[in-house]
Amino acid sequence: MGCIQIDPKLQKSEEIAEFFSFLLSEARNVLPKLSIPKILLAKLRPGLDGSILANSVISRFNEIGIPTGPLENGSPNVMEAYTKMLCEEIVDSIQSDSRTDIAVDSGMVVTATGANAAGPVVTTGANPAPHTATGIIV
Amino acid sequence: MAFQTPIGVPLTETQSNLLAQLSSLKSFLSIPDKRVMNLDKSRQISSFDYLLRLTQSTIGESFVDVMFRNFISKLFDPNSTKLEELVVKSLAKSLDANGKKISNSETNFAWLQTNVQPGLHTTFLVAKAIIAKQIITMIFGPKEKMDTSPEKQTQFLNYATCAEGLFSVSNDTSDTDGDIEFNTVQLRQRLQAGQIIFTISCQDVKISLPANIDDVFNQVINPTNTSTPPVNPAVFFDVISTHVGNETQRINSPVNNNAISKSFLQIIIEKIMNLITPAMEPHLAGALTKINSGPNGNLGLTSVDILSDPCTIRNLCGAGNESEFKKKSAFTASISNLLFAMICSIMLQLLIKEIKKLIANALAKRAKNKLQRKLEKQKQRLEILDSVQDATSAIQKSNAALETLNDIFNFDKQA
Numbered sequence: 391m392g393c394i395q396i397d398p399k400l401q402k403s404e405e406i407a408e409f410f411s412f413l414l415s416e417a418r419n420v421l422p423k424l425s426i427p428k429i430l431l432a433k434l435r436p437g438l439d440g441s442i443l444a445n446s447v448i449s450r451f452n453e454i455g456i457p458t459g460p461l462e463n464g465s466p467n468v469m470e471a472y473t474k475m476l477c478e479e480i481v482d483s484i485q486s487d488s489r490t491d492i493a494v495d496s497g498m499v500v501t502a503t504g505a506n507a508a509g510p511v512v513t514t515g516a517n518p519a520p521h522t523a524t525g526i527i528v
Numbered sequence: 529m530a531f532q533t534p535i536g537v538p539l540t541e542t543q544s545n546l547l548a549q550l551s552s553l554k555s556f557l558s559i560p561d562k563r564v565m566n567l568d569k570s571r572q573i574s575s576f577d578y579l580l581r582l583t584q585s586t587i588g589e590s591f592v593d594v595m596f597r598n599f600i601s602k603l604f605d606p607n608s609t610k611l612e613e614l615v616v617k618s619l620a621k622s623l624d625a626n627g628k629k630i631s632n633s634e635t636n637f638a639w640l641q642t643n644v645q646p647g648l649h650t651t652f653l654v655a656k657a658i659i660a661k662q663i664i665t666m667i668f669g670p671k672e673k674m675d676t677s678p679e680k681q682t683q684f685l686n687y688a689t690c691a692e693g694l695f696s697v698s699n700d701t702s703d704t705d706g707d708i709e710f711n712t713v714q715l716r717q718r719l720q721a722g723q724i725i726f727t728i729s730c731q732d733v734k735i736s737l738p739a740n741i742d743d744v745f746n747q748v749i750n751p752t753n754t755s756t757p758p759v760n761p762a763v764f765f766d767v768i769s770t771h772v773g774n775e776t777q778r779i780n781s782p783v784n785n786n787a788i789s790k791s792f793l794q795i796i797i798e799k800i801m802n803l804i805t806p807a808m809e810p811h812l813a814g815a816l817t818k819i820n821s822g823p824n825g826n827l828g829l830t831s832v833d834i835l836s837d838p839c840t841i842r843n844l845c846g847a848g849n850e851s852e853f854k855k856k857s858a859f860t861a862s863i864s865n866l867l868f869a870m871i872c873s874i875m876l877q878l879l880i881k882e883i884k885k886l887i888a889n890a891l892a893k894r895a896k897n898k899l900q901r902k903l904e905k906q907k908q909r910l911e912i913l914d915s916v917q918d919a920t921s922a923i924q925k926s927n928a929a930l931e932t933l934n935d936i937f938n939f940d941k942q943a
Contacts, residue, residue: 392696392802393845394857397865400872401569401699403578410582410883417887 437528438485440478447473490525576697576868579875580794587882595878596793599871600765600800604656606758610870611656612648615808616640618862619815622834625858630822639822644815653758655811657749660761662807664768666691667799668737670722687806689716691838694802694845695864697871724772735775738767769793801867802838805860809835835859 448470451458456469497516504511539547573581583592603611620637623630631639652659665673666688674684692715718725723734738744744767748759772792809831816834820826832840836856844853 392693393841394695394861394864395570396574396695396697396699396868398569400575400865400869401572402575402872403573404569406575406578406582406876413880413883413887417891 438481440481441474443481444474444477447477484527488527490527492523492525494521494523496520570699572699574697574699575872576875577699579872579879582883583875583879586886587879591878591882593793595871595875596797597762597766598878599797599874601760601762602874603800603867603870604660604762605760606653606656609645609649612645612652614863614866614870615648615812615815616645617866618859619644619812619819619834621862622859623819623829625855626833628827628829630819630824630827632824640815640819643822644818647818648812648815651811651814654749655808657745657758657761657764659804659807659811660764661745661749663800663803664737664741664764666719666803666807667796668722668724668735669719671720673722673737684806685716685719687838688719688803690842691802691806694838694841694860695798695868697798697801697868731780733776733779735772735779738771741767765793765796769796797871801864804867805835805863806838809837 448458451469457467458470459467461467494517496519500515500517502513502515504513580592583595602608617637620635620640623636628636630636662674662684666684669685669688671681671685674688675681721734722736725732725734744764748761748763751759769792812831812835816829816831819834820829836859838860841853841857841860844856847853
C-alpha cells in the first residue's frame with residue numbers, strides 16, 4: 391500500500407463477493423412443491439441404479455471433449471471406469487446406508503370408521519402430537 | 529542357486545480394501561486443514577483488484593479494457609463536470625483539515641460548489657486536455673516534454689518521481705521499503721531518458737513517446753477549427769496505449785502486444801490517480817483567488833497550503849508527524865480516494881449488468897438442456913416399454929408357434 395491509504399469505507403471486497411453470491415443464489419431454480427398424486431406415482435419409479443447412472447454420465451462425455459471407449463493406444467478408458475466406480479459406490483451407499491427421517495406435524499385430520507353394537511361409528515380427529523417415520527431411498 | 533523370481537502374493541478383496549482405506553486415511557490426514565481467513569480489511573484484496581479478478585475470470589480481459597477506457601473517458605470528458613466535482617470536494621476536505629473556513633454561514637463544500645465549481649468548469653474545458661497531456665509526459669518523460677520552462681521541468685520531474693506509488697489501488701501487504709528507494713532512483717533515470725521499461729521474457733522493452741505525439745496533443749488543445757465541440761482528451765491515452773502495444777510488437781513479439789497494452793492501461797489508471805494533483809495545480813489559480821476573496825476575507829492560502837506537492841507528502845510519509853501529514857495530504861488523499869471510488873463504481877455497475885446477463889443465459893441454457901435431457905429419457909423409456917410390449921407379444925407368438933411342434937417334442941411320451 392502507498393503512503394496514502396485507501397479509505398476504509400472503500401475496502402469492500404468481502405461485500406462485493408457477498409453481493410455476487412446473493413445474485414447467484416437468487417438465480418437458483420426453486421422446484422415447485424409436488425402434489426400428492428405426483429408423489430404417490432413415485433411407486434412406479436424404478437429406483438436408483440449405479441450402472442444406468444454411470445452410463446448417463448459417460449454418454450455426456452463428448453459434450454466436454456472426454457473420449458469414450460478404449461483409448462487410441464488400446465489401453466482401457468480409465469475415466470469411464472472411474473465414473474462407473476464412483477456412480478456405483480454412491481448409489482450403493484444411498485441405497486444401503488441412507489435414511490430418510492420424516493416428521494408429520496400435529497393436526498393431521500384422521501377419519502376412522504368402525505362399528506359397535508349400536509351400529510357403524512365414524513370418528514374424526516387429529517393427531518395431537520407430531521409423529522415421526524423413517525424411510526429408505528431405493 | 530538358480531535365479532528366483534519373486535512371487536507377488538495376491539490379496540483378497542477384504543485385505544486389499546482395508547489396505548486402500550488405511551493408506552487413503554493416512555494421506556487424508558496429511559492434507560493441511562482448510563484455514564478460515566479472518567483478515568483485517570486492509571490486508572484483504574482491495575475492491576479494485578477483486579473486481580478486476582472477477583471481470584477477468586467471468587467476462588474476459590477485453591472487458592477490463594472497456595471499463596478502464598470508460599473511466600478515463602468520463603473523467604476527462606470536457607462536457608462533464610465529474611472532475612470539477614471531485615476537485616471541489618477535495619478542496620473542501622483540505623480546507624477543513626487545515627482548519628480554514630471560507631464562510632461562517634455555510635460549509636466549505638457548499639460555498640465552493642456554488643462559487644468555485646462553475647468557474648472551474650469553464651477553465652477545465654481547455655485545461656482537461658492540458659492536464660491529460662501533462663500526466664502522459666510525466667509518465668514517459670523526458671523532462672523537456674513536461675514543461676517549456678527549465679525550472680518547471682525539474683519540478684515536474686521531481687513530482688513524477690515522488691508521486692510514484694503515493695497511492696495504490698492494491699492492498700499490498702509486503703514490506704517494500706527497501707525496494708522503494710531503489711525503484712525511485714530507477715524511475716528518475718528512466719524519466720530523464722524519456723522511456724518506460726517493460727520486462728518481457730527477460731527482455732527489457734524500452735518505449736518512448738511517439739514522435740508525432742506533440743501533433744496529437746496540439747490537435748486537441750489548439751484545434752484549427754474552433755467551432756467544433758472540444759474533443760475528449762481521453763483519446764491521448766488511447767493513442768499511447770496503442771503505441772505501447774505496437775512498440776512491444778516491434779521490439780519483442782507480436783504475441784505480447786495485447787497483454788502489454790492491457791497491462792499498460794492498468795498502469796495508467798494508477799498513474800492518473802498519483803499524477804493528477806501536480807498536473808492540475810497550475811489550473812487551480814482561479815479557484816484559489818476566489819477562495820481568498822470569500823466572505824471571511826483573504827485567508828492567505830497558496831496552492832502549497834491546500835494542494836501540497838508529492839515530494840512534501842512523500843517526505844512526511846512515515847516521518848512521525850501524523851497530524852502534519854494528514855493536513856498536507858488531505859487534498860491528494862481525498863482526490864485519490866474519490867477517483868478510486870469512481871473507478872470501482874464504474875467497474876461494479878458494468879460487472880453487475882454483465883453478470884446478470886451471464887446468469888440469465890446460463891439459467892436459460894441449463895433449463896433448456898434439463899428439459900431436453902428429460903424428454904430424451906422419457907422417449908427412451910417409452911421406446912423400451914414399446915419394445916417390451918413387442919417382446920411380450922413376440923414371446924407369446926413364439927410360444928404359440930412352438931405349441932404346433934409339441935407333437936414332435938412329446939412324441940416319445942405319446943407312443
